[in-house]
Amino acid sequence: MENDKDSAVKLVGFWVSPFVHRVRWALKLKGIEYEYIEEDIFNKSPLLSELNPVHGKVPVLVHSGKPLPESFIILEYIDDVWKQNPLLPQDPYERATARFWAKFAEEKLFKAAWTGLCSEDDEQQGAVKSSIEALEKIEEILKGKNFFGGDRIGYLDIIIGWISYILPIWEEVASMKIFDPVKFPSTAAWMSNFLGHPAIKEEYQPSKDEMIEYFKWRRQVLKGTFPKVFSNSVKKN
Numbered sequence: 001m002e003n004d005k006d007s008a009v010k011l012v013g014f015w016v017s018p019f020v021h022r023v024r025w026a027l028k029l030k031g032i033e034y035e036y037i038e039e040d041i042f043n044k045s046p047l048l049s050e051l052n053p054v055h056g057k058v059p060v061l062v063h064s065g066k067p068l069p070e071s072f073i074i075l076e077y078i079d080d081v082w083k084q085n086p087l088l089p090q091d092p093y094e095r096a097t098a099r100f101w102a103k104f105a106e107e108k109l110f111k112a113a114w115t116g117l118c119s120e121d122d123e124q125q126g127a128v129k130s131s132i133e134a135l136e137k138i139e140e141i142l143k144g145k146n147f148f149g150g151d152r153i154g155y156l157d158i159i160i161g162w163i164s165y166i167l168p169i170w171e172e173v174a175s176m177k178i179f180d181p182v183k184f185p186s187t188a189a190w191m192s193n194f195l196g197h198p199a200i201k202e203e204y205q206p207s208k209d210e211m212i213e214y215f216k217w218r219r220q221v222l223k224g225t226f227p228k229v230f231s232n233s234v235k236k237n
């Protein structure tokens with residue numbers, strides 16, 4: 001039964017997408033075999049329009065022929081279908097609290113850090129300040145813990161995991177400083193726990209050089225100073 005479910009799982013993704021990485025990590029933690037389908041998000045396939053007609057974005061998880069978009073929703077679905085290695089806490093209040101912080105991190109930290117990547121001067125300074133304020137809150141909830149849920153890796157670690165490997169790239173590409181390990185020691189320790197976790201370590205990750213090249217181009221395009229075509233936009237892995 002479990003094998004039947006596993007064989008029918010597909011993930012439509014884009015090599016450098018932090019949203020797609022959440023799903024890759026969750027499937028890895030659950031031990032689910034799946035087919036990975038790379039999408040060129042700058043030259044979208046008819047398949048993507050068919051699977052995600054509302055937003056046309058990746059990730060899309062396809063399970064038994066049924067498509068599901070949006071990384072937060074996909075993670076909850078994976079946790080509902082495959083019970084091993086639970087991602088969300090079992091206690092209803094703790095579950096709700098994990099969702100609260102996931103939403104907070106996405107709305108306050110991800111958006112601000114992305115704005116920092118794609119802007120300059122006052123706008124960038126404002127984005128850096130907002131990112132640091134959000135990190136201060138995250139530091140508070142990580143104090144004394146190895147992972148957000150305690151000793152086991154879970155939902156919130158996967159949602160916020162991008163700060164451990166993409167945030168440093170964005171800081172370098174946009175010459176901004178958001179993360180300070182001295183100011184955020186608990187977050188720094190969590191980053192190394194997260195990156196050192198076997199499921200995270202073993203999962204595909206683009207090289208630093210590939211990410212630098214991609215996000216440099218992305219920053220220039222979004223600032224309106226570069227053509228939209230990226231020669232390397234489709235990578236196989």
Ligand SMILES: N[C@@H](CCC(=O)N[C@@H](CS)C(=O)NCC(=O)O)C(=O)O
Nearest residue numbers: 017019041056057058059070071072
């Ligand atoms: N809220 C979505 C965001 C997904 C998203 O923005 N994906 C990007 C790739 S990094 C995408 O497909 N972009 C294509 C587009 O915006 O047209 C999630 O969490 O899954």
